[in-house]
Amino acid sequence: MKVSEMALLCIVLLPVVATLASYLLGGMWRRATTLLAGTITLLLAIVVASRVAGGGSISVGSFISADSLSAIFLVVTAFLYAATALFSIGYLRSSYGSKAGAYSDRFDRRFFVGLNIFCGAMSIALVMSNIALIWVSIEVTTVVSALLVSLEDTDGSSEAAWKYILIASMGLGLSLIGVLVLYAAAAPILGASHALQIGYLDHAHGLAAETVELAFVFAVIGFGTKMGLAPMHTWLPDAHSEAPTPISALLSGSLLAVSFYAILRFEQVTIINAGSAFPHDVLASFGVLSLLIAALFLLVQRDMKRMFAYSSVEHMGIIAIGASFGVPIALAGVMLHVVSHGLAKGTAFFGAGSFKAKFGTKEIGKISGGISALPWSGPLLLAAVAALSALPPFAIFRSEIMIVYGGMESGGGVGVVILLMLVTLAFGGLSWHTIKMVMSPDATVESPSRRGEPSIWMVVPMLFGIGGLLLLGIHPPAGFLHLMDSAARELSGRIAR
Amino acid sequence: MVAEVSTVLSQPATTSVLVLFEIGVLVTEFLMLRAHLLRSQVRLYMAQSFLVALFALVTGIHLDNNGLYAVSAMAIAVKVILVPVLIIRLLRTDQGDLSQSAVMKLPSMLYVALLASALGFFMAGPLADAGKFGGGAMMSSHVIPIELAVVFMAFVLIGFRRDVISQMVGFFSLENGITLISISIAANMPFVVEVVTFFDLLVAVVAFGLLMRLHHLKSGTLSTHALERLKG
Structure with missing residues (x-):
């Protein structure tokens, strides 16, 4: 077995081991194991990504494989796995440690067991070579993350968890119909055992166009529900705002991207067999609606985490619109956007966690003087919001420029104008609320007892996130550019056929 | 080799039996909508699941498909026995009825349900036509409309009732x-995929059960009327 194949297999097995260890071991070892598992998964994901950056794929058996498209999503998921494990060490102590009874070994165990299963299921979804198994993995993420959302045991968290599992499960029910319809279309051509294998579907011609389009619609509505596309996004602001903050970071930065990955797999098959016009129109419609709703709701938010949740809906809209342009430069921009949104949103939620721990509230109106009270997290949160607002020199600026350029190249001028207008509107809402929290003066914070970070463990992952955004924005590594181009080629190459 | 349900449906007696099962499933779905008591709804779900198991069994016999026998057995174990038992256990703590949980009056809700089932019949056309592609009519115009109607009516049940059960x-x-x-x-989908999908359902049952229990502990009721704190 080659090193890259071994790495791929370890990506599947490592979270399982970490889950068992988190269940069996005590507090400190539990955290250490999770952090170690996250860090090693990130390193393994980089090994896999470097192997497939030039094209091709790695396979282990019949059901595990990775190509450049899955590797991009894998890297961002693995980064957030490691960063969240690091952040959680400080967050759990500073947020729950002082509350008598609220934070116990049982809570700690549930949190880390859930975190490992959640990250493991997302990673596994990205390395499955069978579309039905991708669906199964994403369904597991729903079940586990719904339980994690309810972990704080408040009225709000139980409400959010119930709405989340109900709406997401309904969506996934529809996406399962999409999987079945795709099977029905592919089985006569590929045979029963290969009908849902990505490696075969990628090259399958002659599938019934109408059936494949129907499968794509079910997939977009179903997986789009989990991706947070409007109007199926209603669970998202509730779940993201009520979940423990590290889980919010994973939901937003990684889970939405994993669901988009599933849609892209359906899109590939649809483009080959039914042409690009239909899937692009569908994606553009959902993208514009998501962007519009998010931009409007961002203006009136009063809860910091809810604001970042709507920002996620906004960015999923941008990604969907970018994918609808279909040309290589726009698709490469989409790939970069997926990675940079994961880094920026993870960092923003980490910042929100620090603010909540410091000020004891998520309400925007009750927070001021953030930059004085939190000398590290304040500026880092501001930087994350600048990145989310697509300001230079951060990576989202680069990705949005690529998407806009691609839109112009594909003749989607109207789409580009709508995109720019709504992104500007969203920028207004996001930056206004954040500047109010971070920059407005607060006389009380000058006292030494109020200045300072809740925990250094919460600052370090933010530094990594901002560092990554700067690196990808200013001078992306050559290997990453190859990976991005290869994934874009994989998607756009189908159009040329 | 791809199994063709149309093969089964080409035999008139089998077709009648299978369509009868499916009509039974659709009727139970309608009855669930109008059920006033929590226990009635759970019993209807048991009956519906039993019909699904029979559908799998009869199809399995005619296709000689071992996977479908397993699906039938798993449906009985999980859907006919395990899930209802879990729900009934929870109901021991709350004996309320469902009559107040409907968002709209029963006649209006039934009209919506009829529209939903009509949507299922409407959408089945392209599916059944497209299924004939490649000379193998895998999808049958006999059963797909009823199945889609069941799916869309389930959405009505979820959307128009305000209680967790x-x-x-x-x-x-x-x-x-x-x-x-x-x-x-x-x-003839690979059996491993079917098993994993079923296992996944089992996990979902547990998660739903836990969250339902949590909701009941928090609010002291099975109603979801109180779940309106999070808005905007």
Whole structure:
């Protein structure tokens, strides 16, 4: 077995081991194991990504494989796995440690067991070579993350968890119909055992166009529900705002991207067999609606985490619109956007966690003087919001420029104008609320007892996130550019056929 | 080799039996909508699941498909026995009825349900036509419309009832509709995928049960009227 194949297999097995260890071991070892598992998964994901950056794929058996498209999503998921494990060490102590009874070994165990299963299921979804198994993995993420959302045991968290599992499960029910319809279309051509294998579907011609389009619609509505596309996004602001903050970071930065990955797999098959016009129109419609709703709701938010949740809906809209342009430069921009949104949103939620721990509230109106009270997290949160607002020199600026350029190249001028207008509107809402929290003066914070970070463990992952955004924005590594181009080629190459 | 349900349906007696099962499933879905008592709804779900198991069994016999026998057995174990037992256990602590949980009056809700089932029949056309592609009519115009109607009516049940039991039963009946679709159009899907999908349902049952219990502990009721704190 080659090193890259071994790495791929370890990506599947490592979270399982970490889950068992988190269940069996005590507090400190539990955290250490999770952090170690996250860090090693990130390193393994980089090994896999470097192997497939030039094209091709790695396979282990019949059901595990990775190509450049899955590797991009894998890297961002693995980064957030490691960063969240690091952040959680400080967050759990500073947020729950002082509350008598609220934070116990049982809570700690549930949190880390859930975190490992959640990250493991997302990673596994990205390395499955069978579309039905991708669906199964994403369904597991729903079940586990719904339980994690309810972990704080408040009225709000139980409400959010119930709405989340109900709406997401309904969506996934529809996406399962999409999987079945795709099977029905592919089985006569590929045979029963290969009908849902990505490696075969990628090259399958002659599938019934109408059936494949129907499968794509079910997939977009179903997986789009989990991706947070409007109007199926209603669970998202509730779940993201009520979940423990590290889980919010994973939901937003990684889970939405994993669901988009599933849609892209359906899109590939649809483009080959039914042409690009239909899937692009569908994606553009959902993208514009998501962007519009998010931009409007961002203006009136009063809860910091809810604001970042709507920002996620906004960015999923941008990604969907970018994918609808279909040309290589726009698709490469989409790939970069997926990675940079994961880094920026993870960092923003980490910042929100620090603010909540410091000020004891998520309400925007009750927070001021953030930059004085939190000398590290304040500026880092501001930087994350600048990145989310697509300001230079951060990576989202680069990705949005690529998407806009691609839109112009594909003749989607109207789409580009709508995109720019709504992104500007969203920028207004996001930056206004954040500047109010971070920059407005607060006389009380000058006292030494109020200045300072809740925990250094919460600052370090933010530094990594901002560092990554700067690196990808200013001078992306050559290997990453190859990976991005290869994934874009994989998607756009189908159009040329 | 791809299994063709149309082969089964080409035999008149079998067709009649299978369509009868499916009509039974659709009727139970309608009855769930109008049920006033929590226990009635759960019993209807048991009956519906039993019909789904029979559908899998009869199809399995005619296709000589061992996977479908397993699906039938798992449906009885999980859907006919385990899920209802879990729900009934929870109901021991709350004996309320469902009459106040409907968002709209019963006649209006039934009209919506009829529209939803009509949507299922409407959408089945392209599916059945497209299924004839490649000379192998895998999807049958006999059963797909009923199955899609069950799926869309389950959405009505989830959306128009304001209690956790109805919403959960609605989700599980949605899953019954999807199981029927999978038997009709993907009977020979690799068995490992079917088993994993079933296991996944089992995990979902546990998660739904835990969250339902949590909701009950928090609010002291099975109603979801109170779940309106999070808005905007």
